[in-house]
Amino acid sequence: MKVRAAQLKAALPVIILLSGAVMAWALVAIRSETGSPAPANEAPPIQVMRAIPQTLALNVRSQGIVTPRTEIDLVSEVAGRIIKLHPAFVTGNAFKAGDVLVALDPRDYDHAIVRAQALVAEAKHRLAREEEEANQASYEWQVLGKEKPPTPLMLREPQLAEARAKLKAAEADVAQARLQRSRCEWRAPFAGKIREKSAGLGQFVQPGAALARLYAIDVAEVRLPLTTDQMIYIDWPINTHMQGNQHKTIAPKVTLTAQFSGALYQWQGRIARLEGAMNEASGMLHAVAEIDTTNMVKDSAPPFLPGLFVQAEIEGRAQMGLFRLPREAVNANRAVVVIDAEGRLRIRSIRLLRIETDHVLVSDGLAAGDLIVINAIQAPIEGVRLRYEIVEPDSGSGQSQNNSSSNSQ
Template identity: 25%
Template sequence: MSIPSPRGRDRLRTALLSVAVAAVFAGLGGLTGCGSSAADAAAPPPPEVGVVAAEVREVQQWDEVNGRVEAVQHVELRPRVSGYIDKVNYREGQLVAQGDVLFQIDDRSYRAALAEAEAALANARARAAVARSEAARAQKLVELNAVSTEQNEQRRAAAAQADAEVQAAQAAVDAARLDLEFTRVRAPIAGRAGRALVTAGNLVSAESGVVLTTLVSVDPIHVHFDTDEATFLRYAGLARAGERPSERDAAVPVQVGLVNEEGFPHAGVVDFLDNRVDPATGSIRARAVLDNSDGSLTPGLFARVRVLGRGASEALLIDDKAVLTDQDRKYVYVVDAEGRAQRRDVRLGRVVDGRRIVEDGLAAGDRVIVSGVQKVFFPGMPVQAVAAADADAPAVARAD
């Protein structure tokens, strides 16, 4: 004897249930046939079920992922010269402009070194002037045969050497002036300054690489997020079909919301997609850039990210509460023209804020049972359909 398949067992079970319920109704009919008015009054009416018609709406399909807010620029501020910190010129946590002096290193030794270098430059220039004058006189005298050619060449070489010494002295002045400038540690970017990790009176060394403070840019700001391999391949397929911009195109819209916010109030665009899928996680890193002129997005915050999957399109929607599960199959009950409940196996898409996209199995206008479905014992059972409350929801689709 062969064992029936799971689908065969389902059909057998449904058939037996139908026979049992039919027998009950037949028995009630036999009682009424005997002329009993009490039995006729006790015959139950068809159960009442709430129905909502499947309808076609225009939906915007989005994918929802999790991400992190990150600064566009992050700088660890380090000293470029050694010395004692003379002054901290900013308030911790404040917004600073590019070029603001945040730390002042004691510059007295660097001022002295600059003065010494400038004096050496003046001395080199004086020697160079004398050497050039002697070389010019030697050139005139050699034309009168008053000096030898060898002496003339020596004076010309001495003048060239003096000019080189001037250049070296000038470079030393430039280096000393640069070191003096480095005693004023400036903000290389505009942003928010962190805690001062070195305070006034401490010795810092350029060789040690000590961090004085950190700076993060505020506006604009990035949101980093990962998308799975299947979603990435679907996006790539849509881009090839021309249904949405390429993943490399900065015009892909995103919406971002924080944990304390309703919905996704912050808008931006994708400006970067990594060049490889991580084989360990099967995901690929993407980045969005957003306006943050109000400073509401702080680096490090958790973010809910919604990425546009495709443009607006029409879809058949039903109430998600109407969907039932039978092992690996999804189905709903609909009320046909004769007032009977009929089972329809369906293929489902995404959730649209409480409503479900139906890709196959239903047609627009089908009356889908959304309440009282527990009263339906078998397909084909008579029911009394009444309109169920159906609050409109914005048609914005997300991945389920």
């Protein structure tokens, strides 16, 4: 009995090891029968697009602030107390051309007119008297029959000239008094709005005092800074050519965009002129865009207010044979990755015409139909065969074309 117990005790580890091996083999066999898929080693296909030459308008983008083309200060030319203000004499209100915006107390100037008219009457009386005396002196000389010719003083010619000069001076004083009287009413020279107001009813003003700041609402301007590179894409200077018997100016169109009351609005205008000097600090030249604002109220358009910040897109010249690619397709060395006819990777240098926000314009280095890789490849290797998927730019859908390759990225 003791011998059998010792033998059983010695065989127990062997039995346990055999049982574990059988169980492990059974688990492996069951797992192989389930057919679990092995992890895939192939990377997904890269996306490519066909290079299509296009004729594109090389528009130029800029920005600026709206300013009125005409803006003046309303300054008093005479002294007086304000006795009347136009109902529109409030910041932001509109007025018409010819409206009396401010009226001063005119009584002092009415009195000045009366006094000047009295001086005119006195000067006329003196002139008439001098004329009669000159006629009498001439008659007396002829009656007396003097042998020597009369002197001008004897004929009272200097006195007569003085009387005539004093009459002209008195008449000039009347005109001056009336002019001062007319300046008591300040009429608007154009249709516009009040931008700033600095005077009120009953206030006494002195000559030279600023009463308000006005601006015209017919035309607004926007100064648009342009770099020398941007100016290449626009027809400068503004062209003038003959159409029939008349000169016609062709100015580039400009579209202005701004957010107003939570909505995006656009206004159309034209480049009116270029400023005459470069900005020394920025090295830019400013183009001035003009926008006709007279019909905005009739058209229910939003107000084109001074001080509004707007984005501008200036119409540029059209150029043929350009390729428009996503920015991701061009690397830092200004090169693109293309797929040749055998499905192999090729690195090609290109010439960039312009870099835009989301795209680049290529002018040289590509041919129509080239397959351009638009995925970012970390380390492209020349000659590697790749699987790719063609993405059509217009629809965004792609077609897969599988190519056998021993290497893939």
